[in-house]
Amino acid sequence: MDYLGKYKSAVAARSTCSEVLAGSQDGGIVTSMFIYALEEGIIDGAIVAGQGEKPWQPKPIVATSVEELLSSRGTRYNVCPNMSVLKESVRKYGLDKVGIVGTPCQIQALRKAQLYPVGLRDVCDKIALAMGIFCMENFSYQSMTQIVQDHCNVDLHSLKKTDIGKGKYWAYTNRGAVSQIPLKLTHKYEQPGCHVCLDYVANLADISTGSVGSPDGWSTVFIRNNNGENIWNKAVAAGIFETKPIESVKPGLELVTKLATEKITKNQKELEHRATFGVGKGLRNPYI
Amino acid sequence: MSKVVEVSPTTRHEGHSKLVLKVNDAGIIERGDWLSITPVRGIEKLCVGKSMHQAPKISSRVCGICPIAHTLAGVGAMEASIGCEIPQDAYLLRTILQCANRLHSHALHNILTLPDMYIPGTDTKINPFTPEEPVRTVAKRIQRLREIGQTVGEIVGGEAIHPGNPRVGGMYYNISPQAKQKIFDLAKEGVSLSIAQMDFMISVLKNWENRGTVTVGKTEVEIPEKFGWHDQGYMAVDPVFDSSSLDFEPRWDPDRWTDVSPYNWYQGEMEVSLEDADYPVGGTTKAGTKTWPQMQACTSVPLYDGCPVEVGPRARLVQFKNYDRKGAMGLQIARQMEYPDCLYTMIEACDALDCNGSVLADEIPQGDGSLGWNANEAPRGCDVHLARVKEGKVQEYTLLVPTTWNFPTCSRALEGAPWQLAEVIMRAYDPCVSCATHMLVVDESKKIVTQKLVQ
Numbered sequence: 001m002d003y004l005g006k007y008k009s010a011v012a013a014r015s016t017c018s019e020v021l022a023g024s025q026d027g028g029i030v031t032s033m034f035i036y037a038l039e040e041g042i043i044d045g046a047i048v049a050g051q052g053e054k055p056w057q058p059k060p061i062v063a064t065s066v067e068e069l070l071s072s073r074g075t076r077y078n079v080c081p082n083m084s085v086l087k088e089s090v091r092k093y094g095l096d097k098v099g100i101v102g103t104p105c106q107i108q109a110l111r112k113a114q115l116y117p118v119g120l121r122d123v124c125d126k127i128a129l130a131m132g133i134f135c136m137e138n139f140s141y142q143s144m145t146q147i148v149q150d151h152c153n154v155d156l157h158s159l160k161k162t163d164i165g166k167g168k169y170w171a172y173t174n175r176g177a178v179s180q181i182p183l184k185l186t187h188k189y190e191q192p193g194c195h196v197c198l199d200y201v202a203n204l205a206d207i208s209t210g211s212v213g214s215p216d217g218w219s220t221v222f223i224r225n226n227n228g229e230n231i232w233n234k235a236v237a238a239g240i241f242e243t244k245p246i247e248s249v250k251p252g253l254e255l256v257t258k259l260a261t262e263k264i265t266k267n268q269k270e271l272e273h274r275a276t277f278g279v280g281k282g283l284r285n286p287y288i
Numbered sequence: 289m290s291k292v293v294e295v296s297p298t299t300r301h302e303g304h305s306k307l308v309l310k311v312n313d314a315g316i317i318e319r320g321d322w323l324s325i326t327p328v329r330g331i332e333k334l335c336v337g338k339s340m341h342q343a344p345k346i347s348s349r350v351c352g353i354c355p356i357a358h359t360l361a362g363v364g365a366m367e368a369s370i371g372c373e374i375p376q377d378a379y380l381l382r383t384i385l386q387c388a389n390r391l392h393s394h395a396l397h398n399i400l401t402l403p404d405m406y407i408p409g410t411d412t413k414i415n416p417f418t419p420e421e422p423v424r425t426v427a428k429r430i431q432r433l434r435e436i437g438q439t440v441g442e443i444v445g446g447e448a449i450h451p452g453n454p455r456v457g458g459m460y461y462n463i464s465p466q467a468k469q470k471i472f473d474l475a476k477e478g479v480s481l482s483i484a485q486m487d488f489m490i491s492v493l494k495n496w497e498n499r500g501t502v503t504v505g506k507t508e509v510e511i512p513e514k515f516g517w518h519d520q521g522y523m524a525v526d527p528v529f530d531s532s533s534l535d536f537e538p539r540w541d542p543d544r545w546t547d548v549s550p551y552n553w554y555q556g557e558m559e560v561s562l563e564d565a566d567y568p569v570g571g572t573t574k575a576g577t578k579t580w581p582q583m584q585a586c587t588s589v590p591l592y593d594g595c596p597v598e599v600g601p602r603a604r605l606v607q608f609k610n611y612d613r614k615g616a617m618g619l620q621i622a623r624q625m626e627y628p629d630c631l632y633t634m635i636e637a638c639d640a641l642d643c644n645g646s647v648l649a650d651e652i653p654q655g656d657g658s659l660g661w662n663a664n665e666a667p668r669g670c671d672v673h674l675a676r677v678k679e680g681k682v683q684e685y686t687l688l689v690p691t692t693w694n695f696p697t698c699s700r701a702l703e704g705a706p707w708q709l710a711e712v713i714m715r716a717y718d719p720c721v722s723c724a725t726h727m728l729v730v731d732e733s734k735k736i737v738t739q740k741l742v743q
Contacts (some may be wrong), residue, residue: 044466045466062464064464064466076417088461090442090469091442091443091446091447091453091467091469092443092446092461092463092464093444093462093463093464093466093468094463094467094468094469094471095466096470115509121442121447121448122439122442122448
């Protein structure tokens with residue numbers, strides 16, 4: 001099985017903009033890319049995870065300015081239904097060239113919508129750039145609150161950053177304290193839907209990115225198709241990103257492949273289990 | 289001795305209709321009946337008992353060409369019944385939506401009209417689909433005008449076909465400043481295109497009128513001097529948008545409206561006695577076929593002050609701008625003259641729109657069952673929706689759509705024209721038959737007629 005999907009090239013990269021890096025999760029790839037695309041007219045707005053009503057709750061927004069993009073930096077490790085504002089971005093906001101960032105499942109939904117645009121008349125031809133992010137699993141807002149407040153013992157209001165890495169869930173506070181809990185404690189809070197997902201690195205995006213495989217502060221980037229390659233090359237030429245060959249960094253693609261294999265193998269087992277689960281009937285496999 | 293000729297179905301318009309014409313020996317129409325043969329769909333009955341929010345969405349499904357007009361008239365009728373005033377910004381958004389609908393519909397009708405017309409100075413009929421100039425430029429201009437109308441409709445209405453944004457009490461969302469700017473830019477582009485298109489169409493239409501003779505199938509036919517004239521009155525409520533029973537001075541009066549059943553209006557059973565196999569497309573109905581207009585017509589016949597009236601572009605121009613050109617081409621020219629107004633109104637409404645303003649009324653009453661109506665000036669004329677809403681549920685819903693008003697008026701206008709040109713007169717009314725075909729009768733005496741038709 002092809003665990004990393006098709007891609008034209010893979011690099012380790014980091015934004016050159018210190019303002020982006022100050023609040024980004026890793027290399028600031030998505031934020032910098034959208035800011036560049038917005039300023040160059042490649043997109044005229046992007047669907048990103050903005051600030052919701054509650055602390056650390058994301059809310060899908062249509063960002064049409066650099067300020068809005070900057071305020072949406074960082075990962076919040078809970079669900080943000082970006083696809084839900086896709087139609088609104090073309091209608092209410094009147095965008096002609098839409099950028100969208102999404103987890104692998106959201107990018108799958110996007111591509112499916114482009115193939116079968118039911119209820120999305122004149123929307124799907126306006127997708128100019130689809131950025132995918134690596135995703136092992138996701139949490140609901142309540143789960144995330146539980147993990148941070150109860151397990152990590154950190155109040156959401158003083159939370160500065162959350163991260164998943166090195167087998168642990170990390171919570172950093174504004175005062176400099178760090179909490180870490182073993183990742184396995186969080187497993188029971190995962191969305192059940194994530195357990196049948198067979199995509200780790202957003203195989204269907206134009207460009208997909210995530211921290212795994214690159215050193216701290218850098219991101220691994222897969223450039224997957226011609227559209228992604230065109231935009232990426234222009235951005236690199238414009239000095240938006242500094243890049244290193246993926247072979248030259250540790251731990252490199254080896255770790256990405258390992259984690260992707262783990263996720264997909266585990267979830268395939270879950271799929272097989274669900275096929276026989278229940279009273280005389282299996283649960284539906286979303287991939288067939 | 290008069291003969292009977294039947295053109296069925298008529299072509300190049302929305303829906304299914306037919307012409308049953310009594311003609312004299314010279315082929316001149318003595319009495320014409322133009323009737324809808326689209327089966328009744330019962331939209332009004334479907335809406336009864338539904339929530340007031342649902343009914344306008346259902347009624348917009350009547351047709352895909354002017355769903356915007358039906359949605360706005362439906363929503364307006366509900367608001368009139370419950371007595372709900374909408375915020376100014378919602379009104380402006382609806383005005384933009386209305387103009388977008390009219391722009392795209394008029395442009396679409398150009399494509400349906402042009403095959404009857406000639407390239408001025410030649411004997412070549414216009415094929416709007418030819419890749420050759422000068423027609424290609426015109427076709428592209430028409431499509432661009434339609435695209436502008438549909439795009440604006442999408443932004444403001446949420447969907448160009450069956451818009452979801454208008455709701456009872458205002459609109460679901462206001463548009464963003466960028467979207468407003470986009471509409472503004474599109475309208476600016478449309479202004480120059482529409483003026484060019486208007487000039488082109490008017491010169492083509494006047495050229496046709498002054499030709500003297502035209503060819504239909506293999507027959508050379510003379511155009512009479514008073515081609516498509518009628519002596520009926522006009523009914524229009526607004527140059528652009530609407531009037532409702534909530535207005536300080538309502539410009540439509542339900543008491544002046546009466547209904548006649550088609551059984552009492554159209555001709556009785558007859559046999560077709562004249563046929564022309566070369567008539568486009570596919571010839572007329574074969575001689576010997578039975579035809580029975582009074583039983584086959586699927587509309588009721590609405591009258592205003594006891595007479596059929598004309599609604600549509602000319603009615604609006606006559607009532608509000610002192611227009612006085614008669615005949616089928618007079619109506620066509622009036623339609624072209626409405627082009628720039630759509631875009632200028634769009635620009636004015638954009639200017640006045642506050643993107644941060646509220647577009648939903650603070651309070652939406654649930655209704656006490658009183659009658660409310662909204663008359664919307666749809667592209668084809670006055671589209672009146674009447675409704676009674678009680679406790680949020682629709683008790684009664686009636687649609688009096690433009691082409692229903694025009695059926696009897698156009699039938700009168702056919703008289704005196706050669707039968708081969710009857711379709712040209714009919715097309716001048718830009719018929720949209722499917723929405724005109726669900727006149728389910730409401731009061732007891734007329735129910736019997738409905739049953740008679742169903743049998």
